[in-house]
Amino acid sequence: MEVNGKGFGLEFKSVSPEHFELICKWRNDSRVLKYMDDTRVVNIKVLNAWLNRVNKLNKDKFFIVYRDNVPFGFLSFTKINCEKNECFCGTFLDTEKLNGGLALVVFLLREKILNSMEINVIKTQVRKNNMRSIRLQEKLRGELFN
DSSP: OEEEETTTTEEEEEOOGGGHHHHHHHHHSHHHHTTOSSOSOOOHHHHHHHHHHHHHHTOOEEEEEEETTEEEEEEEEEEEETTTTEEEEEEEEOGGGOOTTHHHHHHHHHHHHHHHTTOOEEEOOOOTTOHHHHHHHHHTTOOOOO
16 A cells, blocks of 8 residues: 655555665664664564564554655554554654654544544554654644553
């Protein structure tokens, strides 16, 4: 599945093995790793096993976000429950490549993907010390729970 954000130079591409080196670099970066549930450093072999496992389940969806053909983020949609029309969503974006409104555009495109899957409720986990993510969730009118 590919989604285009015309006018913003954005594109979402399904994750494939060609993205693994980049995902490892992003995920293992200390600025991202400190907010992960699993804080172990991963390698391409681990990512390949992970993608093979999730592809067998055929429910979870993972995307690399591009701007003007340059990758700068990762989106995951997991625990997709079509009966309850809900899923979990994880995101990490390369903050060095973001400008003020770009993160908001990414989240609006995320909504477009979820609407195409008929998902109405998005759940995400944000660490209490991740103030940038908390502020973004507040801008998106997300409900915050302890």
